[in-house]
Amino acid sequence: MRIVLGVEYDGSRFYGWQRQQTVISVQQVVEESLGKIANHPVKVTCAGRTDAGVHATAQVVHFDTDSVRHRSAWTIGINGFLPESVSVRWFKETSDDFHARFSATARRYRYIIHNSTLRSGILARGVTTFFAPLDHELMHEAAQYLVGRQDFSAFRAVNCQANTPIRDLSHIRISRMGDYVILDVRANAFLHHMVRNIVGSLLLIGSGEKPINWIKTLLTDKDRTKAGATAKPNGLYLVDVTYPEKFDLPRKPLGPLFLAD
Incomplete structure (x- = not known):
């Protein structure tokens, strides 16, 4: 049978999702923990x-697995083997035509900026601190140039392996809650470093170094070297993945990320 899991993790503890030979990854600890429950090697997508x-x-x-286990084994059971920085949040059996990557119709990310002259001692791994004052309203206005079906070459990492730089961005919003500036963005898919590169450019607008229409110029020029630096990974969260209703996957609240759903 094919099983789907919702997974939450603190990425600061790992060298990314994808399994690697010499460093620890989220995929590795998830697969190893699942293998203990299934009693056979497990490969996750x-x-x-x-x-x-x-x-x-x-x-x-x-x-995929042939092992028959109580549903709690795939949640409470696996969480007993996972490090505290990773947790399975839900479980569902599904049909063979479901694919975690290719069945997805949209992804949603949030980027959290701690906009303060003093860094946080507790949240350092979960937010990105920016010390200069930021005008989030200017950032939001500039970001609206990015909405729609666009060529995002200016915000694409040099080593991005995607076949095309074209992506359909359905919304991008920047708001503030106290010392925190939050970017919320949704698209059909994202290029490598795309969100962090967008944030890096919007920070230059929010700090007054670049005008609002600079984002439009970057889109037109399609030149990564002209855009802002890649923002740090600390503040970036994958907060939602959308699938066709026929799969009937659980929908959980986005969690305590400063904004309501």
Whole structure:
């Protein structure tokens, strides 16, 4: 049978999602823990491969197994083997035509900026601190140039392996709650470092170094070297993955990430 899991993790503890030979990854600890429950090697496929330091409250994975276990084994059981920085949040049996990556119709990320002259001692691994004052309203206005079906070459990592830079971005919002500036963005898919590169450019606008229409110029020029630096991974969270209703997957709240759903 094919099983789908919702997985949450603190990415600061790992060198990204994807399994690697010499460093620890989220995929490795999930597969090893599942193998102990299934009593056979397990290979999982995820909705989106997050980079080193990037977090997830709503990663989705699937795997196949012939092992019959009580549903609690795939949640409470596996959590007993996982490190405290990783947790399975839900479980569902599904059909063979479900694929965690290719069945997804949209992904949603949030990026949290601690905008303060003093860094946090507790939240350092979960937010990105920016010391200069930021005008979140200017950032939001500039970000609206990115909405729609666009060529995001200016925000694509040099080593991105995607076949095309074209992505359909359905919304991007920047808001503030106290010292925290929150970017919320949803698209059909994202290029490598796309969100962090967008954030890096919007920070230049929010701090007054660049005008609002600079984002439009970057889209037109399609030149990564002209855009802002890649923002740090600390503040980035995969918070939602959308699938067709026929799969009837659980929908969980986005969690305590400063904004309501």
